[in-house]
Amino acid sequence: MIKRFNSFFILNMFFLIGCSNSETNKNIVESRHDQVSSNVVITLTKKGNITAKIQSDILKKNNESLQLELYDNVNVNLYDENFMHKSLIKSQSAIVDEKDNRIEAFGSVSVESNDGKKLLTDSLLWDNSSDKIFTEATLKFITSDTDTLYGKGFESNIDLTNWNILNPRGSISNE
Numbered sequence: 001m002i003k004r005f006n007s008f009f010i011l012n013m014f015f016l017i018g019c020s021n022s023e024t025n026k027n028i029v030e031s032r033h034d035q036v037s038s039n040v041v042i043t044l045t046k047k048g049n050i051t052a053k054i055q056s057d058i059l060k061k062n063n064e065s066l067q068l069e070l071y072d073n074v075n076v077n078l079y080d081e082n083f084m085h086k087s088l089i090k091s092q093s094a095i096v097d098e099k100d101n102r103i104e105a106f107g108s109v110s111v112e113s114n115d116g117k118k119l120l121t122d123s124l125l126w127d128n129s130s131d132k133i134f135t136e137a138t139l140k141f142i143t144s145d146t147d148t149l150y151g152k153g154f155e156s157n158i159d160l161t162n163w164n165i166l167n168p169r170g171s172i173s174n175e
Contacts (some may be wrong), residue, residue: 035060038059040056042055042059044101049083051078051079052078052079052126053077054074054075054077055073055075058072059071066098066099067095067097068095068096068098070095070096071092072093074092074093074105075088076089076105076126078126078158086158087113088111089109089111089124090109090110091106091107093107100129101128101129102126103126103128104124104125105126106123113159113161114159115159115160115161117142119135119139119141119142119160120139120141121154122137123135124137131157132157133158135153136152137152139151139152139153139165141165149169151165151169152166153166
């Protein structure tokens with residue numbers, strides 16, 4: 001009787017462990033990325049012309065979602081149709097949507113144009129199709145040594161020359 005009980009007990013333990021492990025394995029497979037890379041450089045194009053070069057310390061890619069997750073020291077250099085550098089976006093992390101050809105940047109986001117204008121915010125969207133940058137977050141926009149604007153909501157071209165703050169506050173020098 002004791003021998004039969006031990007066999008029954010051992011058989012049930014294997015069954016329970018097997019079920020538990022397969023459920024754990026299923027969760028791991030579902031959350032796994034297809035690719036993880038370090039020190040990456042990505043080039044985005046539009047009609048064969050380079051529009052952005054993205055650098056990041058870490059890249060995670062899931063082929064099903066067509067999204068690239070970038071972490072740590074994300075730098076996005078933006079170029080016009082003549083491959084002239086126009087601005088640099090820096091952030092802590094970003095998501096590149098390969099399907100819609102857009103980049104969402106998060107965490108201490110800064111955009112600096114070649115002529116010195118600087119946008120500071122928590123999140124930003126760059127749309128490669130329209131060549132525009134957008135944010136709905138609060139922001140600080142420095143246009144010169146004396147002009148600083150604050151607001152919530154922003155849209156602009158990539159070199160920050162044609163911009164609009166949706167809910168502005170601040171002052172501008174008249175000099």
